[in-house]
Amino acid sequence: MRFRAYIPTLLIMLLLLGATAVASWLLFSDATDKARRQFEEQANAFENLMIDVMRSYQQVLRAGVAAVNAMPAITREQWRFFIRDLAIDDFYPGTQGIGYVKRLRYEEIESFVEEQRRAGRPDYRFNPEGKRDEYTAIVYLEPENWRNTRAVGYDMFSEPRRRAAMERARDTGNAALSRRVSLMQETGEDVQAGALVYMPVYADGLVPDTVEARRRALTGYVYGVFRMQDFIPRVIDRNLPGTLQRLHVQIYDGAKPTEADLMFDDRMLTHSGTSLPPLGRVPLFTDSRPITVAGTDWTIVLGSRPVLEEMVDRSKAWMALLGGTLISLLIAGIVGSLAYAAERNAAAEQELSAEVAERKRAQEQAQLANRELIHRVKNILAIVTAIASQTARYSPTVESFNKAFRERLSSLARVHDLLRPDPAHTPDLGSFVNEILAPYCHWQGALVTSGPPVEVTQNEAVLLSLLFNELATNATKYGAWSVPSGQVTLSWRDEINGAESTVYIVWQERNGPPVLAPSASGFGTNVMKFSIERGLRGRITTSFDPSGVRHEVELPRTSGATPAERHPSANGEDRQNHRN
Incomplete structure (x- = not known):
């Protein structure tokens, strides 16, 4: 029940009780x-x-x-x-x-x-x-x-x-x-x-x-x-x-x-x-x-x-206090009953509207999931092709190619397993990022990550995996990872203010081919905006600098966990990893 619906009842009760208290106090004082x-x-x-x-x-x-x-x-x-x-x-x-x-x-x-x-x-x-x-x-x-x-x-x-x-x-x-x-x-x-x-x-x-x-x-x-x-x-x-x-x-x-x-x-x-x-x-x-x-x-x-x-005769004051209190509660109860009935009607209407809206959201999510499935299949085929090409380039023999190619396909499979995480599992952002992006890193220094320990929830892990797969796919197809000298720097920081915090993530590509801004946004861009702006209520901005594309993500979070529980690292130092 909404508290606002009972404000008039509460005000009436307080007014009556206040009048009773004043009258009783005057009798006591007299x-x-x-x-x-x-x-x-x-x-x-x-x-x-x-x-x-x-x-x-x-x-x-x-x-x-x-x-x-x-x-x-x-x-x-x-x-x-x-x-x-x-x-x-x-x-x-x-x-x-x-x-x-x-x-x-x-x-x-x-x-x-x-x-x-x-x-x-x-x-x-x-x-x-x-x-x-x-x-x-x-x-x-x-x-x-x-x-x-x-x-x-x-x-x-x-x-x-x-x-x-x-x-x-x-x-x-x-x-x-x-x-x-x-x-x-x-x-x-x-x-x-x-x-x-x-x-x-x-x-x-x-x-x-x-x-x-x-x-x-x-x-x-x-x-x-x-x-x-x-x-x-x-x-x-x-x-x-x-x-x-x-x-x-x-x-x-x-x-x-x-x-x-x-x-x-x-x-x-x-x-x-x-x-x-x-x-x-x-x-x-x-x-x-x-x-x-x-x-x-x-x-x-x-x-x-x-x-x-004993000359202080308080009987009249007590009678006024008790009688006034009972009358005040009786009147407040009647008004409250009327407010309760009105609130029940309003709640029923609200539940019906919420059910209609929920069904509409479910239809939209089903449509988005179908489109995402089609898009992901295409991306997987493109990623597998790119992995095969990059693996063949750096494999001197067929046996080494076969071994490296199988390992990278297994890593890719583990990444997609994260889309179905254990409900009790809350992975660390650093480990999560390295596991997702490992299949895309084919040479020393391809990925550099840095940031403090940050736990991510299941919902955050699923939506962030969509973001990082899109970014990695784009880097592999067109960006820094499309050439052997390319490098991606992924950094993050967590700014805490009481029970709320904001995670800032920066994806910076370097040493890749020249960057040209796209003439129109594709489905991948929409997926990234959906996962961050709608799914996580955050914000993502992209700058197409000729030296390398840059994506900045701002992710607000609200959690009952303490900073110590959110950052389990004992020494509190930032983590910095280099992937090859």
Whole structure:
């Protein structure tokens, strides 16, 4: 069947399937956009929550600064009551503790430690020891549980990240959040990333106008402590319950998320009461949002969880895709059936026309074969006469004549055997040429051949044998081989281009009688043109140079064989033979 007949069917099917695909994609996109908007709403709510919560916690620190300013010599009990009254577990969940830090000079450290011990804290110790430019000490940290007790007496100014936040708070007069730190409250178990927020305390309770004045007036800090894996879930549970069921949340310290700066990851939640669905795959929706908290950059990375992604209702899209595909195939099948029927009718007409044409070609070939048979018989008689004459000329005795004449007749018989080749036999062009032309060569140098190995098919062998017999007959009758000094040079070359090649054959006669161009072409010329131009779809040109006739044959070939299979010679060298 011709493919062209089904092009309209194919176009209709592609058009319908394309329309189905577009409609399904639009439905998929609409469902996905709805879920994306849900995701963005959840992400916006979480971002706003973190900003608002951190601002509200800063207000707690401002209240602590006010308490210190109201009671410059605030005691341990007073600080405890103040923090208790704030009810941070109820209104500010997730806070590890709120503490008071005092600024010290080196010469004050020893008396300060003694004062704390006399106040009922015999284990109070300032650390780390050593000389530095500036000193601070954690005085109070409430609630006073076992974790917070580990941090009391620690000089946070001795650690670079804490010091950077404390200096920023001191110089600006505002709250300052530290980078990711390892808290003094941590032990070897359930280690979490920590963050600290500092609010400066100045003498006289006022914030000086200049940086230098603020540095001189600084007396201490009120600060908040956050263990992030405890802090974030409790904030979410109080303000946006269910968020961690819908969103995968990560918080990084800094503008670029790196593993070293990871502060919170809901996949690491281990405390009881937090049951999250497994992530298990790449989220359908993701977003990365930078925020600034108390002068420090955080990056919030959010991803959708299956609970949120299940809001994508793809049922309508799937129905449209399946229904549209079935309808498209049904319509295409109907159109294809009509095209098939039309094609069958056209094929029947084509087969009938082909049968008529084939019978006509068979009649033409039969007529040509009859004419060729008559012409070949005449040529054989002429060739036998010429062979006998040439053999007698160079035979000194009757016995030598008889022997040479019989051998040449046998060679001639082998040539005509090639017209009925074995179907499995593909002779080499060089061997084929030498075998055909051997009976015509009666003296040394009569034939010189050269060319690479080229295999010829049965059809090519039959048609080329007609060509070479005609050329040899003409050379024997009228050309170079009609005189003892004559010579024929037969050369060929094979130009290969991928799976196609072209064989060029040149027949050149020399040292024969003067060449005269014929006034009209005979049957032999027609046989040569038939064998090359019609039989092999090639081209033959003849030039009648006075020094010797020249025939050039151009033979195009198409073969599935590789060049190595077409040229079996291992060394690839051209073959050159001299016949006598």
